Amino acid sequence: MNPPEQGFLSRREAMRWLAGTAAAGSVAPAAGAPGETEPAPPALPGRHPVHDPDFTKSAVFPWEKQFTPEELRTTGALADLILPKDELGPAASEVGVPGFIDEWCSAPYEENREAGEVVRGGLAWLNTESFRRFGRPFDEIETPERKVMADLICDEATAAPDLLTGARFFKRFRQLCLGGYYTHPATWKQLGYVGNVPVAGPYPGPPRELIERLGLQDVV
Amino acid sequence: MPILTDRKTQTQYDAIVVGSGAGGGMAALILALNGAKVLMIEAGRNYDPTVETPMFHTPEQAPLRGERTPDRFFGYYDATVGGWQVAGEPYTNKPGSEGAFWWWRARMLGGRTNHWGRISLRFGPHDFRCASRDGLGVDWPMTYEEMHPWYDRVEKLIGVYGENNGIENAPDSSPGVLLPPPKPRIGELMARKAGKKLGVPVVAAHRAVLSQPLDGARLAGELFPGNARAREIMARDMSLRAPCFWATHCVRGCSIRANFQSTTVLIPPALATGNLDIITDAMVREVVMGKDGRAAGVHYIDKPTRRDRVVKAKVVILAASACETSRILLNSQSKDRAGLANSSGQVGRNLMDSVGTSLGAHIPALEDLPPYNEDGAGGLHVYTPWWLVREHEKLGFPRGYHIEMGGGRQMPTTRSFGMLDAKAPGVYGSRLKEEARRYYGASFSFSGRGEMIPNPDCYCELDPHVVDQWGIPVLRFHWKWSDHEIRQAEHMQKTFAALLSAMGGQATPRSGREAIQRPGEIIHEVGTARMGAKPGDSVTNPYGQTWDVKNLFLMDGAVLPGNPDKNPTLTILALAWRGTEWLMEKMKTGTL
Numbered sequence: 001m002n003p004p005e006q007g008f009l010s011r012r013e014a015m016r017w018l019a020g021t022a023a024a025g026s027v028a029p030a031a032g033a034p035g036e037t038e039p040a041p042p043a044l045p046g047r048h049p050v051h052d053p054d055f056t057k058s059a060v061f062p063w064e065k066q067f068t069p070e071e072l073r074t075t076g077a078l079a080d081l082i083l084p085k086d087e088l089g090p091a092a093s094e095v096g097v098p099g100f101i102d103e104w105c106s107a108p109y110e111e112n113r114e115a116g117e118v119v120r121g122g123l124a125w126l127n128t129e130s131f132r133r134f135g136r137p138f139d140e141i142e143t144p145e146r147k148v149m150a151d152l153i154c155d156e157a158t159a160a161p162d163l164l165t166g167a168r169f170f171k172r173f174r175q176l177c178l179g180g181y182y183t184h185p186a187t188w189k190q191l192g193y194v195g196n197v198p199v200a201g202p203y204p205g206p207p208r209e210l211i212e213r214l215g216l217q218d219v220v
Numbered sequence: 221m222p223i224l225t226d227r228k229t230q231t232q233y234d235a236i237v238v239g240s241g242a243g244g245g246m247a248a249l250i251l252a253l254n255g256a257k258v259l260m261i262e263a264g265r266n267y268d269p270t271v272e273t274p275m276f277h278t279p280e281q282a283p284l285r286g287e288r289t290p291d292r293f294f295g296y297y298d299a300t301v302g303g304w305q306v307a308g309e310p311y312t313n314k315p316g317s318e319g320a321f322w323w324w325r326a327r328m329l330g331g332r333t334n335h336w337g338r339i340s341l342r343f344g345p346h347d348f349r350c351a352s353r354d355g356l357g358v359d360w361p362m363t364y365e366e367m368h369p370w371y372d373r374v375e376k377l378i379g380v381y382g383e384n385n386g387i388e389n390a391p392d393s394s395p396g397v398l399l400p401p402p403k404p405r406i407g408e409l410m411a412r413k414a415g416k417k418l419g420v421p422v423v424a425a426h427r428a429v430l431s432q433p434l435d436g437a438r439l440a441g442e443l444f445p446g447n448a449r450a451r452e453i454m455a456r457d458m459s460l461r462a463p464c465f466w467a468t469h470c471v472r473g474c475s476i477r478a479n480f481q482s483t484t485v486l487i488p489p490a491l492a493t494g495n496l497d498i499i500t501d502a503m504v505r506e507v508v509m510g511k512d513g514r515a516a517g518v519h520y521i522d523k524p525t526r527r528d529r530v531v532k533a534k535v536v537i538l539a540a541s542a543c544e545t546s547r548i549l550l551n552s553q554s555k556d557r558a559g560l561a562n563s564s565g566q567v568g569r570n571l572m573d574s575v576g577t578s579l580g581a582h583i584p585a586l587e588d589l590p591p592y593n594e595d596g597a598g599g600l601h602v603y604t605p606w607w608l609v610r611e612h613e614k615l616g617f618p619r620g621y622h623i624e625m626g627g628g629r630q631m632p633t634t635r636s637f638g639m640l641d642a643k644a645p646g647v648y649g650s651r652l653k654e655e656a657r658r659y660y661g662a663s664f665s666f667s668g669r670g671e672m673i674p675n676p677d678c679y680c681e682l683d684p685h686v687v688d689q690w691g692i693p694v695l696r697f698h699w700k701w702s703d704h705e706i707r708q709a710e711h712m713q714k715t716f717a718a719l720l721s722a723m724g725g726q727a728t729p730r731s732g733r734e735a736i737q738r739p740g741e742i743i744h745e746v747g748t749a750r751m752g753a754k755p756g757d758s759v760t761n762p763y764g765q766t767w768d769v770k771n772l773f774l775m776d777g778a779v780l781p782g783n784p785d786k787n788p789t790l791t792i793l794a795l796a797w798r799g800t801e802w803l804m805e806k807m808k809t810g811t812l
């Protein structure tokens with residue numbers, strides 16, 4: 001007999017549940033032990049989309065996404081500048097990177113909340129800077145203009161002191177772009193990941209040429 | 221497959237097994253194969269890996285691209301219901317504890333065996349005689365020679381790949397027992413080459429993964445010579461397990477049954493005997509005692525209805541995972557107020573975990589290599605057994621560690637490109653993709669798993685103030701590492717830094733105190749109701765029978781008197797099988 005199947009929890013319930021576990025110190029990097037709590041948090045009435053997901057169904061992102069349509073447009077424009085469509089693969093927006101960044105910044109964990117502050121603040125900052133220089137928000141300017149903007153903030157080490165907010169945002173945003181981009185299978189071949197396919201017989205191991213190139217013949 | 225028998229239970233069983241993980245699964249299988257009527261009681265939900273495992277699911281199908289979160293610590297696809305935190309079931313740490321103990325619990329049929337690392341190492345001859353060798357800890361109530369055939373049996377039953385290397389205190393299996401190991405990946409070969417320079421052996425890992433199909437008929441014939449029914453069931457079931465197809469990570473579980481999970485290897489044939497009933501979502505609260513001083517059964521909470529229930533059996537076997545087994549004992553009523561089977565006062569004491577720390581680095585030689593499939597056996601192909609067995613005087617710490625390692629091009633995660641912050645700052649556009657391709661997978665890391673010696677400051681006990689949502693008093697932990705472990709962690713860091721540097725990488729070793737992972741974090745917690753040669757300083761005899769209650773057995777990591785560096789599960793399985801055979805012998809002769 002299976003435990004009673006429950007519908008997905010509403011956001012409010014999910015948050016209440018999370019508050020229960022957070023009070024119990026479950027946030028991984030925290031110093032306290034998980035489970036330090038008094039009295040006991042309530043158990044889940046059934047399966048929770050994160051705590052006990054049902055892998056036979058499509059996954060559910062259990063929290064409300066926070067980005068406004070404007071923020072999503074800015075995210076898409078910048079993500080596609082950072083990872084454009086070219087011979088090395090699709091554009092970031094073609095593999096769901098903006099949606100991923102929205103998800104990441106909307107999740108209720110400490111790390112994500114902090115990322116949300118940096119990213120949403122950064123997107124707003126970017127639009128204001130774009131308006132100052134070009135009279136329009138970032139997603140409405142052309143690619144060469146976007147490059148001008150990106151060049152100003154892409155490197156924390158060389159960015160002008162008054163643009164450091166933008167530079168810190170760009171660094172964080174670029175990491176999220178990379179993370180979202182390369183976790184999509186459409187990018188794997190060009191990245192060099194060729195796994196996740198079944199292979200019959202014994203595991204083939206690294207090709208001979210590779211072993212020779214690295215001088216490892218004596219240890220195979 | 222683990223389809224549950226009806227929730228109805230019979231009025232009387234030969235044996236009740238509490239917990240369905242490694243220990244409980246093994247005990248239930250051996251009993252059922254021998255005709256005993258068994259009831260398995262599991263606190264977690266029913267779980268069927270053959271349909272529930274997200275084998276080929278890719279990250280973009282998951283929230284947050286499958287990344288680990290505080291409540292899915294090993295990632296979204298990890299085969300765990302539970303984790304560091306189980307809602308409604310808290311635990312606490314006692315004031316004065318040096319560092320809080322972290323307690324990982326899986327609440328599902330099969331327990332933690334659904335997602336464990338499958339690393340399956342035998343304890344060695346010195347491990348069973350540790351106190352005689354260096355005066356620390358306690359000797360085991362048996363020798364390696366006595367355990368050798370049981371390890372052989374377990375390895376044959378579950379299927380373990382590996383190699384016999386004749387290394388002191390890292391025992392060889394009997395000929396024909398191990399399955400051939402998969403070829404090392406490129407980074408693993410580099411580690412082997414680095415190890416050669418430094419005198420650190422890097423040999424085939426031992427993991428409970430089928431590198432080829434099992435010859436069910438032969439193996440079942442050898443394992444169950446006098447039992448035709450067992451032979452028939454096991455021959456069929458073992459032959460039905462598919463070999464590994466070198467894709468998908470083992471922590472997600474394995475729907476083709478190529479690796480060891482209680483739910484794919486032990487429970488299905490146990491159910492096929494018709495002798496096993498299972499109820500899930502049933503949280504055992506205590507062992508119920510009869511007037512005659514014998515265990516009469518167990519009292520559990522039926523979670524869906526929150527009703528208290530009692531079931532009865534001639535024998536009660538606890539295998540709820542080490543700490544939980546001790547908790548059940550401490551919560552059970554007995555003449556002395558310190559819990560059941562605790563005349564020695566050792567229940568909850570001698571809590572041990574493994575010493576763990578890791579170090580990794582970018583390896584330039586791995587940059588931009590022509591791609592090949594490095595998924596392999598969903599875990600490591602090589603490892604380093606403890607190689608300085610005779611050097612302890614010089615080393616300044618008494619016990620050893622083994623090294624686990626990995627790197628290269630595994631399925632990308634959202635954190636796979638962190639090194640581009642340092643390696644390619646300021647880059648965006650097509651060039652960023654070139655940099656990503658260059659650095660992806662160009663790193664390697666080492667993790668140590670070291671032996672901890674039991675000490676009086678590491679224990680669990682009932683928290684006098686807190687109960688869980690079922691009303692059951694919870695555990696609270698107390699911990700203190702000794703210098704043995706801290707020094708060992710420091711040695712690990714130095715060794716890893718030297719290996720990484722011999723591979724062309726650069727990493728700065730941390731001090732032992734900084735580097736040692738949290739108590740409990742390695743999830744090898746054992747020892748809270750240890751076995752021994754005589755009552756007084758131990759809770760059970762060498763077969764897991766409690767000294768105080770003759771028909772009460774413990775068959776999980778609780779009984780381990782020590783915690784050698786070689787992850788505990790293979791030994792838990794071997795002890796459970798051995799103990800169950802002994803128990804059946806006693807039942808047959810009416811001497812239980």
Ligand SMILES: Cc1cc2nc3c(=O)[nH]c(=O)nc-3n(C[C@H](O)[C@H](O)[C@H](O)COP(=O)(O)OP(=O)(O)OC[C@H]3O[C@@H](n4cnc5c(N)ncnc54)[C@H](O)[C@@H]3O)c2cc1C
Pocket residue numbers: 238239240241242243244245261262263264294324326327328329330331332333335336337338339340341502503504505539540541542544548743744776777786787788789790792
């Ligand atoms: C990420 C990870 C990696 C690991 N890797 C390795 C490895 O590579 N090698 C190795 O040797 N070990 C490894 N381990 C450890 C291994 O999982 C355990 O040693 C093993 O599962 C212990 O088996 P067990 O039967 O004692 O407990 P479990 O497998 O935990 O099973 C206990 C079961 O009892 C149930 N239970 C608990 N309390 C009650 C109750 N009151 N009433 C009813 N049921 C109850 C639980 O729900 C659970 O299902 C790893 C563990 C983790 C988490």
Ligand code: SF4
Pocket residue numbers: 429430463464465466467468469470471473474475476478479596597598599
């Ligand atoms: S790597 Fe092999 S054993 Fe592990 S889950 Fe995949 S198929 Fe199963």
